[in-house]
Amino acid sequence: MNKRKNQILTLKKAGAIIIMTLLLSVIVAGATPINTLKKQPISNFNSKAFILTTNYMNSSFSVIDLESENVEEDIAGTHGDDQVRYYDGKVYVMNRFGYDCIEVFDADNNFDKVFEFSTGVETNPHDIAFISKNKAYVTCYDSTDLLIVNPTTGEHLGTIDLSEYADEDGFPEMDKMTVFNVFGITRVYVSIQRLNRTARYAPTDTSYILEINGRTNQVTKAITLTGVNPFTDLVLDGIHLLVGEAGSWFALDGGIERINILTGETDGFIMTESELGGNILDFEIYPRYTRIPGLILSVIEQYFGISLFDRYNHALISDLSFNTSLVAFDSNEKTVDKVYSTNGYQLADMTISNRGMILLADRTPGMSGIRIFNAVLGTQETTDPIDVGTYPPVHITII
Numbered sequence: 001m002n003k004r005k006n007q008i009l010t011l012k013k014a015g016a017i018i019i020m021t022l023l024l025s026v027i028v029a030g031a032t033p034i035n036t037l038k039k040q041p042i043s044n045f046n047s048k049a050f051i052l053t054t055n056y057m058n059s060s061f062s063v064i065d066l067e068s069e070n071v072e073e074d075i076a077g078t079h080g081d082d083q084v085r086y087y088d089g090k091v092y093v094m095n096r097f098g099y100d101c102i103e104v105f106d107a108d109n110n111f112d113k114v115f116e117f118s119t120g121v122e123t124n125p126h127d128i129a130f131i132s133k134n135k136a137y138v139t140c141y142d143s144t145d146l147l148i149v150n151p152t153t154g155e156h157l158g159t160i161d162l163s164e165y166a167d168e169d170g171f172p173e174m175d176k177m178t179v180f181n182v183f184g185i186t187r188v189y190v191s192i193q194r195l196n197r198t199a200r201y202a203p204t205d206t207s208y209i210l211e212i213n214g215r216t217n218q219v220t221k222a223i224t225l226t227g228v229n230p231f232t233d234l235v236l237d238g239i240h241l242l243v244g245e246a247g248s249w250f251a252l253d254g255g256i257e258r259i260n261i262l263t264g265e266t267d268g269f270i271m272t273e274s275e276l277g278g279n280i281l282d283f284e285i286y287p288r289y290t291r292i293p294g295l296i297l298s299v300i301e302q303y304f305g306i307s308l309f310d311r312y313n314h315a316l317i318s319d320l321s322f323n324t325s326l327v328a329f330d331s332n333e334k335t336v337d338k339v340y341s342t343n344g345y346q347l348a349d350m351t352i353s354n355r356g357m358i359l360l361a362d363r364t365p366g367m368s369g370i371r372i373f374n375a376v377l378g379t380q381e382t383t384d385p386i387d388v389g390t391y392p393p394v395h396i397t398i399i
Helices: 001-032 291-304
Strands: 050-054 059-065 071-078 080-085 090-095 102-104 111-118 124-133 135-140 145-147 156-161 174-182 185-192 208-213 221-224 235-236 240-246 257-260 266-273 277-286 312-318 324-330 335-339 345-350 357-362 370-372 391-396
Touching: 050 080, 080 124, 080 391, 102 124, 111 221, 124 185, 135 174, 135 185, 174 235, 221 324, 235 277, 240 277, 257 277, 257 312, 312 345, 335 370, 357 391, 370 391
Parallel strands: 124 174, 345 391
Antiparallel strands: 050 059, 050 391, 059 071, 080 090, 090 102, 102 111, 124 135, 135 145, 145 156, 174 185, 185 208, 208 221, 235 240, 240 257, 257 266, 277 312, 312 324, 324 335, 345 357, 357 370
16 A cells, blocks of 8 residues: 555656656747746855844944955944835835835945835835835835836826725735746735734734736725734745734734735644744745745645645744744644744744755844854854944844
8 A cells, every 4th residue: 555655756756856846848949038947156146134223213224245255344224114125226115114215225335325215194014025126016014005116217107096905093904025036027015014003013803915007006905814913024925925923012912914915815823822832923935946946846735735845944933922033934834943042022024045045144142143054954053143233233134
């Protein structure tokens, strides 16, 4: 019986590989001009990390060379309550509550400031998603309008009204975004938290992921989430979109949810906060299914039940006593292993490079800096955290 099962599994794997090869052949033959299929030298991407630092009164940014681990400290000051994105050689710093503007720095020219532009008075910009060099969306947390801008000039091009997704306080609390762009199909995914501002931003009964057509600016789907308060970045992984939902900060009532973007249907939580051991702050998947080959691999995994590669998942969590930890997890086996932890709320952010290096922002007093871990082995590569300047790190962006 076991021998027959093994034979069937072998045949399934062989069939999956044949299908993948045929699909890749068709895609490459019919779409060779597409940039996503061109192999690029590793030096062209993921070579540096942009680190925001702050003591919550003053802020700055530093840059780490990921090859040498050399640091350019305190390159320039920022406004304080910031979020960062990277696109086309430029770093975009969203200056949020009370500042209402986006600063643009040139990563290819010593991080000189190119310009800044306003998002409007009391808009509180939270994220920017790039559709092209001339079009981007900006989520405005204190508005009902999703802003459309030219990211090259800062010119306002229009808005998308999201007021119908607001809760009773009148605001939808639009937060994070990501862009799916393949073969001219452009879809932007936006998290809608729907928090109650009259109850100290407590979650309401429903949160959404909106799908927006990036060409027509029309909302095409409103996906009701299993949990509430989508808090993390949105992670595209082949045909799946994943998001961490924190729910209440005083209960383990959320988790990491997975959505099939082809159907708009949700698989629910692949890991709950109870299984992870804390409220979800951030998570990463390595390697992530990206570009055309990644789409094919994720289709094989979804519809054939075959995973052709080992993958390594990590999450940043905070327990109910607000102690933070980096954990490794397997969503199939429902196992969790603690990689690194602190006393108190000291771990502010995490991200992962294309070479499997986890960068962890540690704000522990007297020992603050960036710690680096091997995502595959689960080992720490840094003996001491990398010093990133005057202030402790709060946000990391790979550029």
